[in-house]
Amino acid sequence: MNKIIISGFGGQGVLSLGKFISYSAIEQNLNTSWLPSYGPEMRGGTANCSVIYSHEDIAAPVIDHPDILIVFNEPSLDKFENSVKAGGTIIINSDIVHKKTTRKDVKFFEIPVDTLAAEINKRGANVYMLGVLLPLFGDISEECAIHAVEHVFESKPKVIPSNIECLKAGIEYMKKLLK
Amino acid sequence: MKKLWKGNEAIAEAAVAAGCRYFFGYPITPQNEIPEYMSWRLYEVGGAFIQAESEVSAINMVYGAAAAGARAMTSSSSPGVSLKQEGISYIAAAELPCVIVNMMRSGPGLGGIQASQGDYFQATKGGGHGDYHCIVYAPSTVQEFVDIMYNAFDVADEYRNPVMIIGDGMLGQMMEPAEIPPMKDVTKMYEKYHKDEWATCGHSDGKARIINSLRIEPDENEEFTLRLYKKYEEIAKKETKVEEYRMDDAEYVFVAYGSVARICKAAIVELREQGIKAGLIRPITLYPYPSATIEKAARRDSVKKFVTVEMSMGQMVEDVRLAVNGLKPVEFYGRCGGNVMMPADLVKYIKEGK
Numbered sequence: 001m002n003k004i005i006i007s008g009f010g011g012q013g014v015l016s017l018g019k020f021i022s023y024s025a026i027e028q029n030l031n032t033s034w035l036p037s038y039g040p041e042m043r044g045g046t047a048n049c050s051v052i053y054s055h056e057d058i059a060a061p062v063i064d065h066p067d068i069l070i071v072f073n074e075p076s077l078d079k080f081e082n083s084v085k086a087g088g089t090i091i092i093n094s095d096i097v098h099k100k101t102t103r104k105d106v107k108f109f110e111i112p113v114d115t116l117a118a119e120i121n122k123r124g125a126n127v128y129m130l131g132v133l134l135p136l137f138g139d140i141s142e143e144c145a146i147h148a149v150e151h152v153f154e155s156k157p158k159v160i161p162s163n164i165e166c167l168k169a170g171i172e173y174m175k176k177l178l179k
Numbered sequence: 180m181k182k183l184w185k186g187n188e189a190i191a192e193a194a195v196a197a198g199c200r201y202f203f204g205y206p207i208t209p210q211n212e213i214p215e216y217m218s219w220r221l222y223e224v225g226g227a228f229i230q231a232e233s234e235v236s237a238i239n240m241v242y243g244a245a246a247a248g249a250r251a252m253t254s255s256s257s258p259g260v261s262l263k264q265e266g267i268s269y270i271a272a273a274e275l276p277c278v279i280v281n282m283m284r285s286g287p288g289l290g291g292i293q294a295s296q297g298d299y300f301q302a303t304k305g306g307g308h309g310d311y312h313c314i315v316y317a318p319s320t321v322q323e324f325v326d327i328m329y330n331a332f333d334v335a336d337e338y339r340n341p342v343m344i345i346g347d348g349m350l351g352q353m354m355e356p357a358e359i360p361p362m363k364d365v366t367k368m369y370e371k372y373h374k375d376e377w378a379t380c381g382h383s384d385g386k387a388r389i390i391n392s393l394r395i396e397p398d399e400n401e402e403f404t405l406r407l408y409k410k411y412e413e414i415a416k417k418e419t420k421v422e423e424y425r426m427d428d429a430e431y432v433f434v435a436y437g438s439v440a441r442i443c444k445a446a447i448v449e450l451r452e453q454g455i456k457a458g459l460i461r462p463i464t465l466y467p468y469p470s471a472t473i474e475k476a477a478r479r480d481s482v483k484k485f486v487t488v489e490m491s492m493g494q495m496v497e498d499v500r501l502a503v504n505g506l507k508p509v510e511f512y513g514r515c516g517g518n519v520m521m522p523a524d525l526v527k528y529i530k531e532g533k
Contacts, residue, residue: 034183065523
């Protein structure tokens with residue numbers, strides 16, 4: 001089971017990254033839940049979503065201590081960093097977040113995902129981040145993530161190839177970091 | 180094949196599959212995806228969607244469509260459902276089938292838009308005036324929303340009584356994999372429930388049909404109300420639904436419904452890992468209430484106490500106390516205002532009693 005919180009400004013694709021993870025989990029025949037923040041939280045403040053995937057049935061869709069926190073702006077780091085499970089992982093989009101975590105008991109990755117994705121597709125940062133996550137997850141295959149991307153962009157088939165390229169680049173990037 | 184569905188959209192598609200062809204509503208967060216979905220989907224299946232000028236109009240349009248024999252529904256969230264109560268009472272008194280969805284947000288008043296369970300009293304104890312009840316379901320997953328909605332029109336038609344399905348902002352907004360069952364045949368449903376015998380469809384055998392809720396003679400109204408309550412007895416016998424989770428050896432029994440029941444399940448897993456035997460009774464129907472299941476648990480020697488958990492200041496806890504009837508202590512844990520308890524809060528409560 002993985003419990004993931006993704007947080008950033010509205011419009012950064014925070015909610016859709018969560019959906020990509022959930023769709024990938026379905027392709028992998030796992031159970032999943034996706035719970036967004038909604039309402040005034042979305043306007044001006046931070047948008048976030050809680051994503052869980054598991055071999056078991058998912059009980060609570062709310063997450064008190066995420067295994068993985070993905071942060072797209074500084075307020076989100078302040079808000080959630082203390083909730084991350086000891087031994088968990090914090091990933092920041094270092095194109096936007098210039099702070100480091102104060103936690104000593106978590107794995108910390110600074111990834112300039114906007115810059116990296118822009119080399120392939122300016123709007124591919126989310127899918128690039130999905131790629132970054134796959135080696136960390138270890139239990140969702142590249143093939144399933146590709147199916148998820150194809151599914152989400154079903155109505156815009158033109159953008160599928162460049163997004164798959166972003167996905168693959170993200171996977172390679174993270175594999176190198178983990179070596 | 181299972182697809183990722185948002186709660187609100189899944190319940191809308193399940194209604195269409197169940198034969199719902201008419202939707203009347205007025206926008207309110209956090210249920211807007213239901214009317215949004217219906218606004219285009221119903222036209223694909225030959226139905227109609229109307230955004231009414233108010234909730235009062237919307238429920239009365241449901242009243243009219245139901246009287247004409249159609250499968251009709253409305254959905255709203257707490258303040259909007261308050262506005263519908265007069266119409267719901269009329270529909271119950273006219274013995275018409277319909278489905279009402281309430282994706283609860285926090286009250287009182289306009290309150291907030293985050294998840295809440297503050298409308299339990301309203302849903303189960305009347306809401307509108309007079310001696311009547313809706314049949315009330317409280318699903319806890321997106322798939323259960325689908326399954327309950329898929330059957331809701333049949334239950335409503337079978338008893339000619341309004342059915343209410345209550346969820347909350349969390350269940351409405353979240354996405355989970357779910358499978359929508361195949362489309363029901365609307366004409367067959369009309370025949371199955373003999374609507375040709377009573378519907379005011381305007382072109383029957385020429386005899387007048389009256390659908391009304393006015394019974395001005397006390398004897399007539401008493402006779403009617405007694406018959407209504409006979410119907411509720413039958414509904415209680417046949418339609419009560421409840422889930423028992425890890426209750427075999429439970430010492431601490433949570434009672435919770437909807438999204439909160441899921442949080443209890445997560446807490447139970449954690450408590451059992453720590454050697455504390457906890458279980459859950461999850462009412463799926465809130466009216467009729469599964470009092471017998473709770474009473475049976477209260478009679479077990481192994482059960483030490485009940486803890487009712489709600490996103491309110493304690494409403495269902497009253498029905499739990501009635502069912503337990505003093506046999507065991509009944510405690511209450513709640514959050515309100517749109518805040519949600521975490522599994523760890525419940526673990527702490529059981530371990531430390533606070």
